[in-house]
Amino acid sequence: MNEQQNHSARRHFLASSAMSVSSVALAWLQNNERASAEIKKPDLQRKSFDTTPKAVLKEPQARAMISLWMQGGPSHHDMFDPKPEMAKYDGKEFPGEIQYDNAAQASSKVFASPWKFRHHGECGMELSELVPHTASVADDICLIRSTKTGVNNHGQSIRALQTGRTVEGRPTLGSWLTYGLGCEADNLPAFMALIDPGQLPVLGVENWSNGWLPSIYQGSVVRPTEPRILDLTPPPHLKGKAQKRALEFLEQLNSRHVADRPGQLDLHARIASYQLAAKMQTAATDALDLSKETKATQEMYGIHETVTAEYGTRCLIARRLIERGVRFVQVYTANQLWDSHGGILSRLPAACKKVDQPSAALVWDLKQRGLLDSTVVHWGGEMGRLPVVQNDAGRSKIGRDHNTYGFSMWVAGGGFKAGHVHGQTDEWGHEAVEDVVNHFDYHATLLHLFGLDHEQLLFRRSNRDQTLTDGQPGNVVSALLA
């Protein structure tokens, strides 16, 4: 059998199994396209799931997403949301009501930001001196100053933003996107999680969990140190022909086995996963090989500097993955990097130094490659901080407590408005008061940019149609759209 025949035999096999059956996601979308007011019939189709690209209702603006996930809660007061009037009250008693998380260390002393804000770019976006690189791409990003989840703990607020609800066990955004859209690459996982060499973020693996979506939509973890993917290369004696033939033999064994067990999704998923793994050996090796980048590009991401090298490397890997058709990449900071309950005067600048340059480089780099229009970049964590001092035990120890009632994050590309500031918090930066973007609004907007409707991207479970926003009143925020 020559190679061509081999190949077509395999394609034929695929066509007869998991890959050809239209996914339920698509089926539901099509049902909805028929826009029937008729009552939905129960889904009696044999379910089959894959990550081949899916048609969507309308031409999407965004095709891929990189989420720079700042776990712990970056202080919007000190980076993104200037409140110059607060300076007058610095150290004085806060006149309003505060929703503390840790009452034990709470104080009511106003804490005006000690860092200076300036206008940046043609749009004049106000950003602090802690994020000079982000400031250099101000005209490309959309700063949301009115994000809100309203649940004051890390775990719940992470869940709200990552999975749509505060409860455990739901699929993450990346899983929903890959379930709904599949993946343009057939040689890399659709959803990749780039974890930090420090501890995992709060909730650990839940951050890239498929929840109750089929496991094929789970995020694939890329290790934070070399080798970034274990066992990615075949042992020397198996390289080339030996392994190729071995995998064909394996597929023979598996085809024969599955033929007697039609409808067993897991068996199809595993067959597909061997095929993906085989292709990943070259594709992922290539994607993870940063030596192919120019020195200028590497330096733009800060790979030559100790403080930015690690995060810069991961940001650059994220770009290389997106270029190769991966749908969703999330780049995590370490456990509680941004959780400045104390020592904020030293901790926050250190955290900013680590990520500011690489994050801005990613936006700039995508733009110069013409990829920003179709790639959403998200930068943000699960909360912001309070306008008052926490841990009032000396200047070096002070910090800020959690605040999920109004905080900032930024998005760029993929159809988001560039050089734009959206929403406002109150005069104290405590609660979002104008153009509030709840987590479900954010999700509805994101799905919209990907050509999906958050109420129509359904997964049938326990005799109920499940959605990312789960019946919450999510709005597509048109003011955020370009």
Place this chain on the structure above:
Amino acid sequence: MIFSGCVPDWHLEVIPLFVKMLLQPLILADLPPSSATTVMFRLSIIVTLFTAVTVGLPSAHAVDGDSAPRFETHVRSIMKTHCWQCHGEEEQPEGELDLRLVRWMLKGGESGAAIVGGKPDESLLYQRLRDGEMPPDSSKLLSAREIEIVRDWIVGGAATVRPEPESINAGAFITAEERSHWSYRPIVRPVVPQVADSDSVVNPIDAFLLARLEARGFTFSPRAVPHTLIRRLYLDLHGLPPTPEAVALFAEKYDADAWLQLVNQLLTSTQYGERWARHWLDVAGYADSEGYNDVDAVRPDAWRYRDYVIRSFNADKPFDQFIREQLAGDEMVTSPQNNLSAADAELLAATGFLRMAPDGTGGAVPDVNVARNDTIADTIRIVSSSLMGMTVGCAQCHDHRYDPISQADYYRFRAIFEPAFDWEKWRKPSQRRISLYTDDNRTEAARVEVQAKKIDAERSKKQSEFIAATFEKQLTKLPVEIHEQARAAHKADAKKRTAEQNALFKKHPSLNVTAGSLYLYDKKAADQLKTMADEATKIRATKPAEEFVRALTEVAGRVPVTKLFFRGDHDQQKQELMPAGLTVISETAELNEIPVDAAKFATTGRRTALALRLTSVRYPLTARVFVNRVWLHHFGRGLVTTPADFGALGQKPSHPELLDWLAAEFIDSGWSLKHLHRLILTSNAWQQQLRNSDDQDLADPDNELYGGARLLRLDAEALRDSMLALSGRLNQKAFGPAVPVMADRVGRFVIGQENLNAGRPGAKIDLKGEEFRRSIYIQVRRSRPLSVLETFDRPAMVPNCDMRRPSTGSTQSLLMMNSDLLLEYSRFLAAHLADEAGDDVTHQIQLSWRLVYSRLPEHSELDAAAAFLAEQTAVFSEQSAYMPNEKKPPARTASQEAMALMCQMLLSSNEFLYVD
């Protein structure tokens, strides 16, 4: 009057129980002092209710057809979830409005009445909800459906099911609807249903399942073929595949008798306990390290609990006893602590169950009080999820949002464990371990110590002599006039020397002869001292080794108080609470109470009382929760699919009668797990072949009706253990300290003894076959998950794992294709084939199929395998590593490597990785 004589007409299947509860004095106790009229009134309602009984349970939020919503059945849970946190549960309700009773809504708060019966648009409550003004947090707003229910309820007169109490005791008001939740009802052995196809019924399990199948026009799938069945059984009970001989034997005779015999045989093997203990260790959160912080200190003694669990399963220890020992084994100990009997040591090891939660207090933690209380909270989580199937932990900071568990209930429950944990007089892990030294051991140790001390003394004397002699020798090199001064200075304690003396030593550093520097002057003398020290060490090593057990104990006589922590914060302590079990259970079942300090024990006896309560035949949860877990492990799906949540947010049982029948049968058998296994494994239901019916696939996609077997993937341990077993390498040694795990050169966690050299892995230490032991004996260090197990979904213990979730990912595929581990195991298997089947390739292939798949290959498979081997042999023959070489013969030949590769593909294939 609120209850304005309306006739309840909604669907309700819980009436008989509901009636019973209304009549129970126990239940009436928490209602207002009952007058004859109220009782009469209630009875009249009941009569009315009875006339309207139909089938179908009301869902809390749903409004069926034209039935009018009531507060308790429709509205209360909405209020509880969205409103009570501010309007009810705080000491001072916001705006003086308490929404926990309709009576209080009518009375209203600062802004006046919250509701006006029949007039939603005049009801402030409805207005605020409708306009999105309440709750103030826009992310917690009610859904349109929920608002509609509130509206309908007000339109219908804001009715309640029954009169409301005058007041609510701290968190103690639980409605009849909440009490009637299915899992709180008493376990009553249901009548076994009749089925049409009675020939298919081996025992009642079949009858319950078949009744549901027949109602839908289906029946069981045929019995699986013998080789499938025996493979399934071995992997289920042992986590290991059957030997080819066992498969052949069973194929000859596989009738019901042979089957029962086989089941019994497997149940008596040690390997049964090694498999089934693992399931329990998941819910107990077993780990060989403390977790909590980066250090993740090793728990050197945790393995005694693991061994205790294995022994208990193998002995079929009655499960109620197993629970009692784990919760309060320390209060059963009769021998003195300095002379513990082996049996008592085992009882203490059992309490290791309560010492499995992460405990960071042995090392540096950001806040020690937080760390202590976290350990207690995690322990409560483990106890409640494993034994009670309740998410009690959700009530740590506020009343449970969905289940009738108040925050006060949480702290009452915590009080049961308070004397043992005692957060204000905390004992670190090292202070909690209990020595297994006996008096004999101590006498022997003291005797040895005397000998060692003798040598110490001799050595010390000798050392002084050497130092003095060396010093004098040094002195001779210096002017005579300073000799006396120098001698005095040398004699003086180094820390107490005068400035003058120090100056002298500074000027003549060679005078500083000390025990530490002697070797620089006189190597021979130093060596002699070293030999003596070694001698003493050697003698000390003959002392009996002191071993410890990881246990939870109380300090006799100490009875710490438990206070409610406002918002779960230990710095905000509120009222003191007495130990008690969950109120909702106490209100539905007659159970023993938890004493504050039982006279019978030197310790408080609280945990003993809890164990008694949980193992009472009247306790509704324990047996249900456990039989559901057993069912889950046999069938791959629980009758309740949320095994750790039998509360309102959990799933309802798919076969409630079967669940109760199993629970009742389990209790009546003396809580015998092996009895339960036998029932399940001999049922026709369990022996069915994989479901393969389009009709059933369409009608029952999740196979909830059990019309055929479910395809299961080998779990992580079964996968690794099976690979070792079928290549003849499995080391069957049972029990004892954990086999260590270390990082390899690429940072992957593998079995091995850490041997770091400047932070990098040094020479490999021979583990002498320990690396081939069963996975249950491999160290579970939280920060070092063994890669092969982690890749195949072995869970992280945070703090425990209620159910494994098997995944399928490319990392698993890459591990099977490229890892050193798979290469090694595949080569073991290939070597084993050659050893067992001789040189004939056909025989080797046949044996490989029999080992890996428990069946013989078909002709086409045999041919394909032979062709594959021939091709791969040719490929490898071209590689220099396999070419004949006189100087350095190849480690293995091309054909051996080809056979190893074939074995690797068999091990990677679905037929091996899954169980039909």
